[in-house]
Amino acid sequence: VIVDGVHHRTVVRDGPVVDLIDQPRLPHHFARIRSETLEDTARHIRDMTVRGAGAIGATAAAGMAQAALLGSGDVLARLEAAATVLRATRPTAQNLFHAIDTVLDAARPVSGSARLEAALRAADSVIEADAAACAAIGRAGSPLFTDGMRIATHCNAGWLAFVDWGSALSPIYRAHREGKRLFVWVDETRPRLQGARLTAWELQQEGVDHAVIADNALASRMRLGEVDAVITGADRIATNGDVANKIGTYAVALCARAHGIPFYVAAPRATFDPTTPHGDAIPIEERAPEEVGYTWGRDDAGAFRRVATTGSPCRNPAFDVTPAELVTAWITEDGVHTAPPASR
Amino acid sequence: VIVDGVHHRTVVRDGPVVDLIDQPRLPHHFARIRSETLEDTARHIRDMTVRGAGAIGATAAAGMAQAALLGSGDVLARLEAAATVLRATRPTAQNLFHAIDTVLDAARPVSGSARLEAALRAADSVIEADAAACAAIGRAGSPLFTDGMRIATHCNAGWLAFVDWGSALSPIYRAHREGKRLFVWVDETRPRLQGARLTAWELQQEGVDHAVIADNALASRMRLGEVDAVITGADRIATNGDVANKIGTYAVALCARAHGIPFYVAAPRATFDPTTPHGDAIPIEERAPEEVGYTWGRDDAGAFRRVATTGSPCRNPAFDVTPAELVTAWITEDGVHTAPPASR
Numbered sequence: 040v041i042v043d044g045v046h047h048r049t050v051v052r053d054g055p056v057v058d059l060i061d062q063p064r065l066p067h068h069f070a071r072i073r074s075e076t077l078e079d080t081a082r083h084i085r086d087m088t089v090r091g092a093g094a095i096g097a098t099a100a101a102g103m104a105q106a107a108l109l110g111s112g113d114v115l116a117r118l119e120a121a122a123t124v125l126r127a128t129r130p131t132a133q134n135l136f137h138a139i140d141t142v143l144d145a146a147r148p149v150s151g152s153a154r155l156e157a158a159l160r161a162a163d164s165v166i167e168a169d170a171a172a173c174a175a176i177g178r179a180g181s182p183l184f185t186d187g188m189r190i191a192t193h194c195n196a197g198w199l200a201f202v203d204w205g206s207a208l209s210p211i212y213r214a215h216r217e218g219k220r221l222f223v224w225v226d227e228t229r230p231r232l233q234g235a236r237l238t239a240w241e242l243q244q245e246g247v248d249h250a251v252i253a254d255n256a257l258a259s260r261m262r263l264g265e266v267d268a269v270i271t272g273a274d275r276i277a278t279n280g281d282v283a284n285k286i287g288t289y290a291v292a293l294c295a296r297a298h299g300i301p302f303y304v305a306a307p308r309a310t311f312d313p314t315t316p317h318g319d320a321i322p323i324e325e326r327a328p329e330e331v332g333y334t335w336g337r338d339d340a341g342a343f344r345r346v347a348t349t350g351s352p353c354r355n356p357a358f359d360v361t362p363a364e365l366v367t368a369w370i371t372e373d374g375v376h377t378a379p380p381a382s383r
Numbered sequence: 384v385i386v387d388g389v390h391h392r393t394v395v396r397d398g399p400v401v402d403l404i405d406q407p408r409l410p411h412h413f414a415r416i417r418s419e420t421l422e423d424t425a426r427h428i429r430d431m432t433v434r435g436a437g438a439i440g441a442t443a444a445a446g447m448a449q450a451a452l453l454g455s456g457d458v459l460a461r462l463e464a465a466a467t468v469l470r471a472t473r474p475t476a477q478n479l480f481h482a483i484d485t486v487l488d489a490a491r492p493v494s495g496s497a498r499l500e501a502a503l504r505a506a507d508s509v510i511e512a513d514a515a516a517c518a519a520i521g522r523a524g525s526p527l528f529t530d531g532m533r534i535a536t537h538c539n540a541g542w543l544a545f546v547d548w549g550s551a552l553s554p555i556y557r558a559h560r561e562g563k564r565l566f567v568w569v570d571e572t573r574p575r576l577q578g579a580r581l582t583a584w585e586l587q588q589e590g591v592d593h594a595v596i597a598d599n600a601l602a603s604r605m606r607l608g609e610v611d612a613v614i615t616g617a618d619r620i621a622t623n624g625d626v627a628n629k630i631g632t633y634a635v636a637l638c639a640r641a642h643g644i645p646f647y648v649a650a651p652r653a654t655f656d657p658t659t660p661h662g663d664a665i666p667i668e669e670r671a672p673e674e675v676g677y678t679w680g681r682d683d684a685g686a687f688r689r690v691a692t693t694g695s696p697c698r699n700p701a702f703d704v705t706p707a708e709l710v711t712a713w714i715t716e717d718g719v720h721t722a723p724p725a726s727r
Contacts, residue, residue: 066691066692066693067689225695227573227675227690227691228599229571229597229598229599230597232690232691235675235676235690235691235692235695236690236691236692239691239692239695240695242695243692243694243695249695249696250696250697250698251675251676251691251692251697251698252675252697252698252699253573253598253630253631253675253699254573254597254598254631255572255573255574255598255630255631255634255703256630256703257634258637258703259630259633259700259703259704262633262703262704285599286597286600286603287599287600287602289602289606290599290601290602290634290638293602293637293638294637297637297641331571331579331595331596331597332579332595334678344688345411346571346576346579346580346678347410347571347576347579347580347583347595348410348579348580348583349410349411350587351569351579351584351586351587351594351595352593352594352595353594353596354594354595354596354600355596355597355600356600359600359606360603
């Protein structure tokens, strides 16, 4: 993301340190945070200091590198221990598991001092591949958006959700830089408000015209003919094309279908899970009920404040599944696919 | 509503004083507020100290009585001036206009000291009719809910939205008191959080099992087979049966239809507008963007705190229109109607 003219990647591996944008402090305060231990890195994923499919994957890759570089004894043993810790942070985003497996698979067949080198190279390749895939998604998807279009998105699948560029927002940024005038409906995305806090902030940095609405308000914008297309990211895509993404995506897709509005899903290949045949096999994280019972207040530490009735139980599924039949096209780094793209 | 064993009506006319439950302080603090002037009464409607179709109507009726009792000169002139002030508070809820017209229509044909008496009697009749209609809605609707059902609602159409009992929640309270075990999915209803703050609080007072979820989470509960019926209130119903209700209702209705789940609308006859042929003719209030940019924090004055990116525009339509074809039945004080009930 470009902040005050300076380009920031969301996740940077700096030797054994994982350097992250501190996302809960956004939008009121922009700061980076340096994670010096694997335990801190895992905590930052779990607590959503870093969030978004690609950013989680990149952080896990950098965490694996961190584990390889710190401590003593066998590198592979440290990597396998780190994999166990990192796999337990969040269950849904495929990019997390893809990153961990990529580093392990690179280190396992190599022995001696080459093993450390292979692990670091694999970690860096995960991070660079994420950035490159997102840039390619932008190039592949931007022709879908023509001058004057009003596009809706859900949650944040932009710069902050990946190493660079983002998935759903990448084609919008690309089209905007090509001179197309676009307007984006940003739904706030309760409970964590990634739309109101992060997507709106990114669009502001990029100079893309937008308005924030309550999640409740998008369907009526569709009914009034004010939405030309919807694009979201994905946390995991099954082989049949079913999409797990931020809670609320499914309702947006149903409403888009009811109004004949195209519903696009943008994701790098690393989000496609070749081992999961359909959406109902994707594990859906249920996060702490306090995220619903409380909400953000204005202070740059992102403190929560109680809104719901004290004592009322809250349920907080973090993702839902949108069946493939509601998806108009899947946009990956190798193009726009109108049928579920086969896993490679 | 029953609070600590004491029954409270939401709106009470106490001579020239309008006595209200102070709803922005809920759920963290229960208090009543006494409005001693018409200007304060109008402000309480506009600011949503009192909200909900029937409660707004009853408050307007009590405000008309207040205007008739206070000040000097011709009673009818004062009533007409008050009508102008009150009509300008909020545009969507039909009950507001119904209440004002009922009092004016009663006072106009009568002259002398009988005019004041007629106005007061009409104001009180609006308030009593609201309470009686809501109780009847409960009796009419409770057979729809059988033991073990999981019901979703949106916003608050309970005790606090009417003088007594409520519309959508009245059949649930009735069925619960008849011994049926029910479970209610309460969506939080951004931006004003009437679900998380008011409906959850009411259900707690009544002892009805429930859980609060983000608005985003309801569709996935439907997909998982965990919702047996949906019931909401209405702010205005056109003669063709189209329903204006809290923003987000339309998406809930679309999602219910996609899953074959019945979608009920409960409202007294005073919510049906005989002069509006279809939903697109209903004026939809757009409230201050700050309601979306900010949110409630935990203090009993209901203070707002900034959540959205500063400087990003926000849009805040307060209602949407659900077309009649998505409504399974309209529940009024005279029964369950599977076709749009003709206005009387």
